[in-house]
Amino acid sequence: MHLISLLTCLAAVSLAAPTNFLDDAYDWSDELADFYGTVSQFISSAKHNIRSPDACDISKIALPSYASGLPGPTGLKPVYVALGRGTQNYTCASSSSNTTPVAAGAVARLYNATCLAANYPSIVEKLPSIAYKITLPTNELASFPPANIELMGHHFFFDATTPEFNLNTTPDKQDGIVMSKKQGQIAAPSDATSGKYGAVAWLYLTTTDGTIGNYKSVYRVDTAAGSPPKTCKGLPAAFQIQYSANYYFFGE
Template sequence: MRFGLVLCLSAVSLAAPTHFLDHAYDWSDELAEFYGKISQYINTAKHNIRAPSACDVSKIALPSYASGLTSPDGLKPVYVALGRGTQNYTCADSSSKTAPVAAGAVARLYNATCIAANYPGMLETLPNLAYKVTLPTNEYASFPPSNIDLMGHHFFYDATTPEFNLNTTPDKQHGIVMTKKGGSIDAPSNALSGEHGAVAWLYLTTTDGTVGNYKSVYRVDTAAGSPPKTCKGMPSAFQMQYAANYYFFGE
């Protein structure tokens, strides 16, 4: 079943420089939940004249269910991004005795900061939706279903250095975040698994080469991305689609 919906939200009902849900999608339980939350927020905003009209990043907090990761104590939230792309892997051969080896990731990052500040419950839902939506052909286009703007790109600078380049255009320069892995926990059992499971949640610390006052990055709310357990029948290099939320903290 396919449908289209134009949903116009005023500043009082959605405190973000975005609009929602004006593309056509396949119906799913995740979309039903997403729509339900939007309906609740709009109804609340209609009865609350003090609803925020801008996003206050000081209200952003790492979700309590990510407590297994090192806490960002003493640091301030800077941005939150929805990541959508691929986790990349290699196989030495195509036998069942060989396991895939992680070979970095490539993803576009979309600015979900205002959603995180005002509607964290909605943010949790986005990766599950984003995983099921194909990236726009135009690299700089906003991303459905929330039509949030491109913020930057995630890739690996080298084999062990995840990079987040947040300098999208000449007038959108948010810095460059070079990181290394500081810790991880398994994705929860209710995470969207995709073909072979959701990739782990990560705590990353910044390293030399970072441009901007960034100190840590958290990857949470992951959807899919894990490889098969063995390389049986797999090519020497392959990709697995994934989505996740990335929280950036600084001093």
């Protein structure tokens, strides 16, 4: 899909959105209005050369400015940007106020926002704050609103300390597997969409053995929600918190 069509889909999604997209939880918030206002501005200013071969020039992709608090991708090139939507998972040793939730990985679908990130970074930065409020499509391979972007993979944990990103979605879409290890983090910015308990940290990951493809680092940025409550009072032994984030993949 070329970019002008993608932007048109963004603007038209309110006419073809899933039922839960316009429910009471959404209620056309200020952030949603701002999102569609930004989309409309880009559509109005789109140039006729949007179909040109360099319309999706991934070399233009850059991390959000706040990510300067993390080690930079020095000498590396952007490969993909994915919108992640899923859950952060936690466990509790007991349901008392004397215990605190312990992180137990994450599970998320990844949607390909690469061309949007190359051309419209301000749109991409807004996606997680809206996406975490939307239920994942029941069809595993369906595109995801509000950007109608295609599934590009899945994020989960291979073991307790190894985040995995499987970018092989169909026999025709085999983009590799990224095994990683956390190397750094910073707290989400104060204006991040917090959900009920706060936005999870921004992360810097490097690849480890088992990676398939020329990937070297991954950044989790633009996080929305995902943090647990401060204590385990009244909570089950295992629980999930909805979240969304953007993931930037870099390679040589």
